Each structure stands twice: as C-alpha cells, then as structure tokens.
Amino acid sequence: MNAGIIGIGKYVPKKVLTNVDLEKVLDTSDEWIRTRTGIEARHIAAEDEETSDLAYEAAKNALEHAGMTADQIGLIIVATVTQDQNFPSVACQIQERLGAKQAGAMDISAACSGFIYATVVAKQFVESNSYEHVLIVGVEKLSKVVDWEDRNTAILFGDGASAAVISKVSEGRGILSFELGADGTGGKHLLIDQQNNIQMNGREVFKFAVRQMGESAINVLEKAGLTKEDVDFLVPHQANIRIMEAARERLGLPEDKMSKTIHKYGNTSAASIGISLVDDLQAGYIKDDDVVVLIGFGGGLTWGAIALKWGK
Ligand code: ACO
Numbered sequence: 001m002n003a004g005i006i007g008i009g010k011y012v013p014k015k016v017l018t019n020v021d022l023e024k025v026l027d028t029s030d031e032w033i034r035t036r037t038g039i040e041a042r043h044i045a046a047e048d049e050e051t052s053d054l055a056y057e058a059a060k061n062a063l064e065h066a067g068m069t070a071d072q073i074g075l076i077i078v079a080t081v082t083q084d085q086n087f088p089s090v091a092c093q094i095q096e097r098l099g100a101k102q103a104g105a106m107d108i109s110a111a112c113s114g115f116i117y118a119t120v121v122a123k124q125f126v127e128s129n130s131y132e133h134v135l136i137v138g139v140e141k142l143s144k145v146v147d148w149e150d151r152n153t154a155i156l157f158g159d160g161a162s163a164a165v166i167s168k169v170s171e172g173r174g175i176l177s178f179e180l181g182a183d184g185t186g187g188k189h190l191l192i193d194q195q196n197n198i199q200m201n202g203r204e205v206f207k208f209a210v211r212q213m214g215e216s217a218i219n220v221l222e223k224a225g226l227t228k229e230d231v232d233f234l235v236p237h238q239a240n241i242r243i244m245e246a247a248r249e250r251l252g253l254p255e256d257k258m259s260k261t262i263h264k265y266g267n268t269s270a271a272s273i274g275i276s277l278v279d280d281l282q283a284g285y286i287k288d289d290d291v292v293v294l295i296g297f298g299g300g301l302t303w304g305a306i307a308l309k310w311g312k
Helices: 019-023 030-037 051-066 090-098 111-127 184-189 202-223 241-250 269-282
Strands: 003-011 015-018 041-044 075-079 104-108 133-140 160-168 174-182 190-192 198-200 233-236 291-298 302-309
Touching: 003 051, 003 111, 003 269, 003 302, 015 019, 019 030, 030 241, 051 090, 051 133, 051 160, 051 269, 075 090, 075 111, 090 104, 090 133, 104 111, 111 133, 111 160, 111 174, 111 269, 111 291, 111 302, 133 269, 160 269, 174 202, 184 190, 184 202, 202 241, 202 291, 202 302, 233 241, 233 269, 269 291
Parallel strands: 003 174, 075 104, 075 133, 233 291
Antiparallel strands: 003 160, 015 041, 133 160, 174 302, 190 198, 291 302
C-alpha cells in the first residue's frame, strides 16, 4: 500500500498587506504586480509571531483534519528556510507544543520545494513500516528575510504554514510516483545573503522554473504509468501566475484544473502547495480518486513533483 495524505491543514497570519499598501512605500503599482506575478495580497506575521507559531497552528489543523492526536505521530519533518533559530529546530519546538511524545523531529531545507521534499521523505518512512504516521510541515516567515526596500523581491513573498499527516492509504490511492531534483550551479540565482536578505535573479529563476515544472510533471506521470489526459488537478508552487500557466499549458489542462491561490497569499515558499491543497479541497476542486500532480521549485536550486491519487 502507498503512503498518502490523510489529513491536511494550513495557517496564515491575520495581517494582510495588499499591493495598494505596497504602492505607498515602494516605486511599484498594483497593476505591475498583478500582471507580472498574479499577486494581489499577502499575509504578514506579527513581529512576535515566529515561524514555529505558524507551524504549530497548521500542524494542529492537520491533526484535527486527520482525526488524530499528536501522540500517534512517529516523526515530525518541518521544511523551512526561515526557522526561529539554527537550533532547536522548528520540528522540536512544535513537537513539544503539540505534545508529540513518541515523535522524532527534524527540519529540512529545500526552499520552495520543501513541501514536496518533506512529503517524499515521509513516504519512505511510512512505506518501509518505520513509522505509521509522519507529520510534515511547510512553513515560512519570509517577511523577516525580505528587504522591504527592494521592489524586485518585496512584492513577491508572504508568510504562512501548511501541514499534512502522511500514512498508508487504501489500495490504489496515495503517492504513485515522485521526482526530486537539484542543481547547485544555479544556487547563486536565489539565496539569503549574509545580511539575511533574499537576493534573486528573477529572470534566471523564471526560465528555470518554466522549464523544470513542465518537465517534472511529465516525468512523474510517466513513472506512474499515466498520461496528461489522466490528470484531474494540478497544484503548482505558487510563485508567479505566468510560471504556473506555462506548466498548465504543458500538461494541456483547462484553466479550472489548476490551483490558483497566489492572488491571496503571494509566494509562501515551502507552505504554498499545502495551503493551496487545503483551499482546493474546501472549494471541492479535489475529490477522492482524483489524479493530482504537485510540482515545486525553489532555491538550491531544487525541484520536486508528486503524482498521487487523492483519498485515504
Ligand atoms: N514594480 C514595478 N516595476 C518593477 C518591479 C516592481 N515591483 N520590479 C521590477 N520592476 C521593473 C524592473 O526594474 C524592470 O525595469 P527596466 O525594464 O526599466 O529595467 C521591469 O520592471 C521588468 O523587470 P523584469 O525583471 O524583466 O520583470 P519580469 O517580467 O521578469 O518579472 C519577476 C519579474 C516577477 C520577479 C519574475 O522574473 C519572476 O517571477 N521570476 C521568478 C521569481 C520566483 O519565482 N521566485 C521565487 C522562487 S521560490 C524560492 O525558493 C523562494
């Protein structure tokens, strides 16, 4: 039996920062941001609201959605590049707060591909019968590493968290195939520098993302013995609507078969795919037995994709 997602949750901070708010402090416009990125607003954490606080809320929601208690979790994996401090890890912080007494805990770093990487790592532990239930979290407080005077990056990012419980699911459902990739030669195009600010070569990242998202989606379908026609719904990392549309077109999917939450949240990095999944499920866009393709890309450079059949 395959591992799959048996419960999922999200959390975004209360404060909303709109493009119109940004117009007041940066040489930019709502029109530029919307047409070049698809973003209209993003949520920003309060000063005293840390990455671990966002992670904790999303994790609680995922456990509740799975109908589980924290002591049933064998391992916690948190994907983040904006941890509260180098250590203790965010995973250990939420292990304590959730009361997950049976769980091991670790953070992993794969930037915006973090949700995919964490899910794939969890799958290995579940399918090898090492742990029955693994809790994964994708979380970022990017607002603390954004240079708010740099219009090239300040408009793109938002804070948020998503979490999922990964466990064995019924025959035929769950994760059918995956791909993880990395190209360290492109690391210079997207990084957090010594001053703790995001630096990005937007055009290079854009070109890489368009190429890689399309290729990875096709690769996981082939690995699962599926074709483009089998795909019911696509959940791409929400970084730029134009990158997402290119991936959708590569799969030949109609507009309503792709997740679009970027307008509300901006790019929440490791959290974005899980946040989208929660909203898409609530909206009824994803149903049991649908073939869903998740694709992410990000700093590293890293990328990853998963083909799964939805349902417990
Ligand atoms: N407002 C107004 N004008 C702007 C802004 C802004 N916020 N930002 C840049 N511009 C200007 C530029 O200065 C440039 O002006 P010029 O022609 O006079 O030099 C012009 O707009 C065009 O700039 P480009 O960089 O060519 O704009 P582009 O269409 O490439 O869009 C963007 C830029 C949105 C950053 C795009 O390249 C992109 O989305 N790249 C991918 C970024 C991404 O996905 N990053 C996240 C990766 S995930 C992770 O791991 C964190």
